[in-house]
Amino acid sequence: MAPILLNCMGSDHKEYIEHTVHVKNPYLETMEEDILYHFSLGTKTHNLPEMFGDVKFVCVGGSTNRMKAFAQFIHGEMNLPGSSEDLRDICEGTDRYCMYKAGTVLSISHGMGVPSISIMLHELIKLLHHAKCRDVVLFRLGTSGGVGLAPGTVVVTEKAVDYSFRPQFEQVVLGKVITRSTELDEGVCQELLQCSSELRNLPAVIGNTMCTHDFYEGQGRLDGALCTFSHEEKLEYLQKAYEAGVRNIEMESTVFAAMCRVCGIKAAVVCVTLLDRFKGDQITTPHDVLLEYQQRPQVLVAHFIKKRLGIPV
Numbered sequence: 001m002a003p004i005l006l007n008c009m010g011s012d013h014k015e016y017i018e019h020t021v022h023v024k025n026p027y028l029e030t031m032e033e034d035i036l037y038h039f040s041l042g043t044k045t046h047n048l049p050e051m052f053g054d055v056k057f058v059c060v061g062g063s064t065n066r067m068k069a070f071a072q073f074i075h076g077e078m079n080l081p082g083s084s085e086d087l088r089d090i091c092e093g094t095d096r097y098c099m100y101k102a103g104t105v106l107s108i109s110h111g112m113g114v115p116s117i118s119i120m121l122h123e124l125i126k127l128l129h130h131a132k133c134r135d136v137v138l139f140r141l142g143t144s145g146g147v148g149l150a151p152g153t154v155v156v157t158e159k160a161v162d163y164s165f166r167p168q169f170e171q172v173v174l175g176k177v178i179t180r181s182t183e184l185d186e187g188v189c190q191e192l193l194q195c196s197s198e199l200r201n202l203p204a205v206i207g208n209t210m211c212t213h214d215f216y217e218g219q220g221r222l223d224g225a226l227c228t229f230s231h232e233e234k235l236e237y238l239q240k241a242y243e244a245g246v247r248n249i250e251m252e253s254t255v256f257a258a259m260c261r262v263c264g265i266k267a268a269v270v271c272v273t274l275l276d277r278f279k280g281d282q283i284t285t286p287h288d289v290l291l292e293y294q295q296r297p298q299v300l301v302a303h304f305i306k307k308r309l310g311i312p313v
């Protein structure tokens, strides 16, 4: 069955799309109440415009601890009043995701893989819509496996690509494949690269990011419970990926890019590499070094946010 290519960014809508968060579901308007079940929030139980109307930056990442740490870090970086220790989890009514708000910045966890981040993004985009947020920039702050890069390098994604290195995300809807484009915002990407050049100890490159549906077989690892290919075949696949511009591999970027694009949200994927996949599969780097690596996307995006807000860097 031929996939349907949906490019929902018609240029006539450009100005509108640039400013507002754009849900693409006519049924939403007809609903008396919208329960954001996995956030434990709702339009009747919570005043979403009051709680979130000022949000300008949303940062998401896989782990709850990382996203709490990021909220506390950006709270300090923005010199916000009160103690960062007092930030509370807005989604404490559920343990699916965590959510913290520091000034105009929201920090949310999304778990691992496309299904988990996709559910979170549906509810986040509706939340931003219900809250009437404008001019929001969304960042994924993640970890990844590098392709031909020194561990610790931050990759700012130009295009999120699938297992065949195509810049697209396939979603099955009513038994049919819908294909959406996964190009990210070029301006934000370049601005992030400029920010990296202003920071010490922040090696960064722009490259394509391959999104897979598995950490082991899906990423060509030889160390999973199952493996049906040789070391040579793995290297051949990674070499093809490298030649297609892939510089890192993770598990959420395609659906993240596709959903943000359709909904008119400027977005960027910023992931640090934990290892060079040409050199191995196991992550043997000491814990303290991994923690420092994980902070690099946070430091870079914090710098970007501070510059955008006119806070001295």
Ligand SMILES: O=P(O)(O)O[C@H]1O[C@H](CO)[C@@H](O)[C@H]1O
Binding pocket: 061, 062, 063, 111, 112, 113, 141, 142, 143, 144, 215, 250, 251, 252
């Ligand atoms: O570090 P996070 O944001 O979780 O991202 C990467 O790490 C996880 C695998 O270890 C996957 O979710 C992958 O995308």
Ligand SMILES: O=c1cc[nH]c(=O)[nH]1
Binding pocket: 143, 144, 145, 146, 215, 219, 249, 250, 251, 274
């Ligand atoms: O190799 C890696 C490392 C982190 N996350 C991934 O998805 N792959």
